[in-house]
Every structure is written in structure tokens, then in C-alpha cells.
Amino acid sequence: MSPLRKARKQRGWRLQHVVDRLHEINCSLDTGNLSRIERGKQTASPGLAEKLCLVFGGELTELQILYPERFMDQVPAQEVA
Template sequence: MTPLKKARIQKGWRLADVVDRLRVAGEAIDTGNLSRVERGVQRPSAGLAEKLCGVFEGDLTEIHILYPERFVEPEVNQPAA
């Protein structure tokens, strides 16, 4: 799990919640693009990384967002109920 996804889940936010907060900060991105950034499939711009750091109020650094592969933790599979 990337640091960005981990931070979002810890706050209990949906992707749409992050998008709304980014919009208030002056950054226009849709949930699809944010999802790709969050999964490490798409690289964010330096400006987006900076805005995400602001949205998460210091829980993340730009390095966490720009280079998530350095911090990825394996996801724990939950047993089937």
C-alpha cells in the first residue's frame, strides 16, 4: 500500500473527499487520476504533490508521493468470511 493510500484510509476519507480538498487548494484533479496517483500507476506533478502534502497536513512528504515505490508496504489479505 502506498503512503498516500495509507494516509487517506487512516483519515477515513474517500477519493472524492481528497479531490474536494484539493479543489479548495486550487488543484483540479478527478478521482480516476487521483486513484492512479495513489496506486503509483501515474506520477503526479511536483505541484500536485505539494498540494497533497498540504491536504494531509504534514502526514506525508513530497517524496512519499513522488516516489511511492520506495515506501510501499504489502497489503495484508483479509481471510474470506
């Protein structure tokens, strides 16, 4: 699980909540793009990574968002199937 997704789930936030908070700081993103970023299917821009760090109050670093594969948790075998 990517650090971004893990942080979001730990807070009990839905994708839309993160998108709404990004909109509050003048950043346009939709839930589909955020989901793809969380799953590693799309890469965040450095500017978006910075704004996501703000949304999460510094809990995440830009490096964790830009290079999530370096910080991925090991996925148990039963979750892979």
C-alpha cells in the first residue's frame, strides 16, 4: 500500500475528502486521478506532491508521494489474489 493511501485510510478519509481539501488550497484534482496516484498507476507532479503534503499536515513527504515504490508496505499473499 502506498504511503499516500495508507495515510488517507488511517485518517478514515475517502478520496473525495482529499480532493475537497485540495480544492480549498486551489488545487484541481479528481478522485480518479487521486486513486491512480495512490495505486502507482499515475505519477503526481512535484507541485501536487507539495499540496498533498499540506493536506496531510506534513505526515507525508514529497518523496513518499513522488516515489511511493520506495516506501511500499509488503502486501500479504492473501491480499494479492
